[in-house]
Amino acid sequence: MEWIDAYLDERKKQHLLRTLKPLRPAGPGRVYINDVEYLNFSSNDYLGLAGHPRLREESQKALNEYGTSSSASRLMSGDLSIHHQLEEMIADFMGKEKAILFGSGYLANIGLISALCDRKDVIFSDRLNHASIVDGIRLSGARFFRFRHNDLNHLETLIKKERKRYKKALIVTESLFSMDGDMASVKEMVELKERYDALFMLDEAHAVGVIGEKGAGLAEKYGLTKKIDIIMGTFGKALGSYGAYAAASARLIDYCINRVRSFIYSTALPPSVTGASIGGIKMLTEEPARRSILLEKAKYFRSLLKENHLNIMGNAQIVPVLVGENYNALNISNRLYENAIFALAMRPPTVPAGKARIRFSITCNHSEDDLKKAADVLKHAFKQIPISK
Ligand SMILES: Cc1ncc(COP(=O)(O)O)c(C=O)c1O
Structure with missing residues (x-):
């Protein structure tokens, strides 16, 4: 010891x-x-929703109807209709075809990135990206390059040099940076993604609920939701609950259901938490x-x-x-x-x-x-x- x-x-x-x-x-x-x-001043309860009566009410309703646990993973018997209700709300709210829930943002990032990329692929990641993104990259086994924080020239230089040697490419960034409080140049990153045939994943953990006219995040603010392949976000910050989501095309979400290990091999979110998240999303439009x-x-x-x-x-x-x-x-x-x-x-x-x-x-x-x-x-x-x- x-x-x-x-x-x-x-x-x-x-x-x-x-x-x-x-x-x-x-x-x-x-x-x-x-x-x-x-x-x-150390809480991420940005909108003051954790503990709000509306969320407590939705959480209590789910608790009463479904009990305290989902008791299994989604692909076993833990696939509750309340999970589908929340996923449909998220897909609709984010302007994507389909959504998938995760136990937490950490689980979402490690699972999604390691399911999207493998040894034959390359990942370009902002140097200041959250640890869960970094861990997802490591888990994927893909070759990765870190670009200087929000530095588009550096990103493009790396892509130009490295892209052609790999099968798939992924650009990944936080939208509102959790430790720096600044925002990624998502418009320009979408252009790069299109120019160099890459996937683009955006982590909206700190932006959802706060940024954008509806509060759907930075992608919504710039009208880019359709162009970004995967929009990930969490319920544990502005939305006053717990857990996470990814919103994407129906095909990509179907792939995730079959491939993302942190989704497949983990007990589904508890009903009370899922209910609170439903309350959080409703509050974004109600208030x-x-x-x-x-x-x-x-x-x-x-x-x-x-x-x-x-x-x-x-x-x-x-x-x-x-x-x-x-x-x-x-x-x-x-x-x-x-x-x-x-x-x-x-x-x-x-x-x-x-x-x-x-x-x-x-x-x-x-x-x-x-x-x-x-x-x-x-x-x-x-x-x-x-x-x-
Ligand atoms: C940018 C970012 N992504 C992901 C996460 C992980 O989310 P969770 O706390 O739900 O695991 C965090 C949490 O701090 C975060 O700041």
Whole structure:
């Protein structure tokens, strides 16, 4: 067991040791940690739907009708009609022929990518893509190339050089980047995909519910849903539930049902969770104003930070504040914590080395006063801590 001690000691020395903190909800935008109330800026409940009466009601209805578990995988006896109901809603909402559900976004990405590509294929992946995309690529056995973050010239150079040596090609990117808060140039990527005969997969985990007129994501915002081969998204963030989906052509989804191992060999989503996801999708059309309120709040928070000349990244509801060194990021996060603000330091390997940051997730549940308080405490925390450039 010495290797475990050595690993944990090293993590600690590098200010990279992770620990768990049990939380309890404490009203809109707040959590209790050890019975102390904190403003929560680390949740992805962007629209404030987790715990909303509408979602609880749909979840309860499904629980009452179907029980607590689906008790088997979809291809065994776990294929419930409520799963089909949600898949039809998703396909319709995303403007695709068909959709498929997954136990989580992680399972969706590892399963989809490893079913689409194999050793004879090539994958072009944004350098900052989420770990689940990276793991899916590794699992596929395909040759892969990472292009500099959202750098279309680099992407095209790589495709030009490598595409012809492989059978299939896949371009994969997040749409709204979870750690940088910025958005992929999807229009240009669609052009590249068409020009070089590649598949294009878009991970809309942080964009669904927030971006686009209907809240269907970045593909919807640019009218590109039909041109993107696979649109993947999760229910565990803005949609206030849990699980994930992929929307695509009917043929591609039929292929997934037959080929994606994380779909085939895993118990289907529980009914109560599926019900909550149905509630989440319904809320996007029933209360569209939540999206604009959220984005207004994020804009306001960004303006407060800009006044203080902080190095903020991106342009949406995810507001990362660049710090640099792990140690300094941790210190700032601790200073926020001492002031009842829960905003975590993001460190490698979640972000590149030397680019540690504090990540604020703005939600509909934060009031103007909450945002002012957070900006103020952050300003003072930065002043007190020597930041090495
Ligand atoms: C871009 C992205 N894709 C996929 C996932 C995985 O989704 P899930 O949390 O449902 O496993 C996440 C979650 O953090 C994510 O940020």
